[in-house]
Amino acid sequence: MSTPLTLADDAEHMDHPTGLLRWLTATNHKDIGTLYLFFSFTMFLVGGTMALIIRAELFQPGLQIVQPELFNELTSLHGLIMLFGAFMPAFVGFANWQIPMMIGAPDMAFPRLNNFSFWLLPPAAMLLVSSFFVPGGATAAGWTLYPPLSVQMGPGMDMAIFAIHILGVSSIIGSINIITTILNMRAPGMTLMKMPMFVWGWLVTAYMLILVMPVLAGAVTMLLTDRHFGTHFFNAAGGGDPVMFQHIFWFFGHPEVYILILPGFGIISEVIPAFARKPLFGYRSMVFAMCAIGLISCLVWAHHMFTVGMPVAGQLWFMYASLLVAVPTGVKVFNWTATMWKGSLSFETPMLFAVGFIFVFVMGGVTGVILAIAPVDIQMQDTYYVVAHFHYVMVAGSLFAMFAGAYYWLPKWTGHMYDETLGRWHFWLSMIFFNLTFFVMHFLGLAGMPRRIPDYPLQFADFNMIASIGAFGFGLTQLLFLYIVIKCIRGGEKAPAKVWDGATGLEWTLPSPPPHHTFETPPVIA
Amino acid sequence: MTEVNATRVAQRAASRRTALVLALVALGFFGAILVAQFYGPSMIGFAALGVAVIGFPLAAAVGRRRAR
Numbered sequence: 001m002s003t004p005l006t007l008a009d010d011a012e013h014m015d016h017p018t019g020l021l022r023w024l025t026a027t028n029h030k031d032i033g034t035l036y037l038f039f040s041f042t043m044f045l046v047g048g049t050m051a052l053i054i055r056a057e058l059f060q061p062g063l064q065i066v067q068p069e070l071f072n073e074l075t076s077l078h079g080l081i082m083l084f085g086a087f088m089p090a091f092v093g094f095a096n097w098q099i100p101m102m103i104g105a106p107d108m109a110f111p112r113l114n115n116f117s118f119w120l121l122p123p124a125a126m127l128l129v130s131s132f133f134v135p136g137g138a139t140a141a142g143w144t145l146y147p148p149l150s151v152q153m154g155p156g157m158d159m160a161i162f163a164i165h166i167l168g169v170s171s172i173i174g175s176i177n178i179i180t181t182i183l184n185m186r187a188p189g190m191t192l193m194k195m196p197m198f199v200w201g202w203l204v205t206a207y208m209l210i211l212v213m214p215v216l217a218g219a220v221t222m223l224l225t226d227r228h229f230g231t232h233f234f235n236a237a238g239g240g241d242p243v244m245f246q247h248i249f250w251f252f253g254h255p256e257v258y259i260l261i262l263p264g265f266g267i268i269s270e271v272i273p274a275f276a277r278k279p280l281f282g283y284r285s286m287v288f289a290m291c292a293i294g295l296i297s298c299l300v301w302a303h304h305m306f307t308v309g310m311p312v313a314g315q316l317w318f319m320y321a322s323l324l325v326a327v328p329t330g331v332k333v334f335n336w337t338a339t340m341w342k343g344s345l346s347f348e349t350p351m352l353f354a355v356g357f358i359f360v361f362v363m364g365g366v367t368g369v370i371l372a373i374a375p376v377d378i379q380m381q382d383t384y385y386v387v388a389h390f391h392y393v394m395v396a397g398s399l400f401a402m403f404a405g406a407y408y409w410l411p412k413w414t415g416h417m418y419d420e421t422l423g424r425w426h427f428w429l430s431m432i433f434f435n436l437t438f439f440v441m442h443f444l445g446l447a448g449m450p451r452r453i454p455d456y457p458l459q460f461a462d463f464n465m466i467a468s469i470g471a472f473g474f475g476l477t478q479l480l481f482l483y484i485v486i487k488c489i490r491g492g493e494k495a496p497a498k499v500w501d502g503a504t505g506l507e508w509t510l511p512s513p514p515p516h517h518t519f520e521t522p523p524v525i526a
Numbered sequence: 527m528t529e530v531n532a533t534r535v536a537q538r539a540a541s542r543r544t545a546l547v548l549a550l551v552a553l554g555f556f557g558a559i560l561v562a563q564f565y566g567p568s569m570i571g572f573a574a575l576g577v578a579v580i581g582f583p584l585a586a587a588v589g590r591r592r593a594r
Binding site for chain 2: 109110172175176177179180183184185210211213214215217218219221222233244248
């Protein structure tokens, strides 16, 4: 349970540095949260720029802007940067800001480790981005790094492997810190079943990260030894098994999808009750659904590999287990809807993004159920249908949840209200352009357009043109978000302690913005 | 104040224990994947993973019980 800081402790921290040194040596969870959020948004813009180059090339058939080699490098780095550089750090940023305030703790359990965990990220990001400029270019094996391609490539591949190692260490340290904070530093009276849903989402996520990140680290370590130290783990010519890499990779890769969505589920479970002005429907079932999703997600990895030639029994297991994920996910969607039912609803920007999240995430979920069916997946494997599916889950799922959370807590973090009109513009433009980009990709996939190709036959031209226009609109809309955030930081209407009248939770008992040290005396939960 | 400090020391020690257990689980998984692939038979991998998943928390729980 949490312990109050003494006056002596407080004085010890009063001389915290300012300027650049404040950020370099930051140990305060709010400062580190801010660092994570700005870093992740920067990487989001970098990965997004790569996506726009890809969409510019695909605007019409033929090769216009980039050569096929660079195109493959862009698709690979876009995936790696978005997952490891943008989305994961963004959720860690939310965790850093919110978890101590939500559980009534003064800070994270290991503040210095927290600082170290963040400062591992910039060198890893630099390794990834600068790998474009080494001989042979960046990794072009896709974000999945499948051998034999990944065994054959130039030093850009080594840089990607090293970057993944560093990012993995950062994630594991961060997860250990989060679990320890949640388990040991909750305010007196805050039992596990009284924790906010966002904290629950992160607790399950952090356990999953500790389970699967070392597995990815092991896989890329073996790739490295295959490349440079004469081993043949995945080299068929030496008796290795390239398909084994796929198994190991997806043992990490599929839970990774849920790692990127469970904190988002937590955010949505905070936002909807606040704007429905009702308690969350079925709290306990929501907690159990999160745990079930975390567990099942570790048992379904080979549904990404139905075409490698596994036995029918294996296909059936992975098909049914994948379909089973829809049950706890359905429980969550049902409970969010039931929370809104007969609520006193209002639709400020966080709620718009939350409702938008449910709409697009369900679409991504339904296409996921379709793809989980082995005979269907064999037809659609590696087509744009898959690209559409996972962008509906990742972009519309994770990103919209993050936007909901950002608008929900931004007044708390900055002490100013954001521009509501611009926020609504941001939502509607994002929603329209997102669907313009990715909805048509379902049709492209069903018509047989393969993914990861820089050129395509003429019959795919119209839908590709629509998708490219949508992508540029979506990309530019995110600059509006940056403007809204900067405007909010610089000033605006003063935010009260309890920004939203329907909001509940310990963070709303603190002033906006919260002081440097919070909950020096832990609150007691009834 | 002494009581507060004692609680704080105990909390820090608990945090260190939790972190150590979690770090060892992560290291166990990392090592298990490498060992399983290096030695070939998948049983080694499953055994190592089994120890990591079931054995380690069990050992930690027994250790905590004995420490009381």
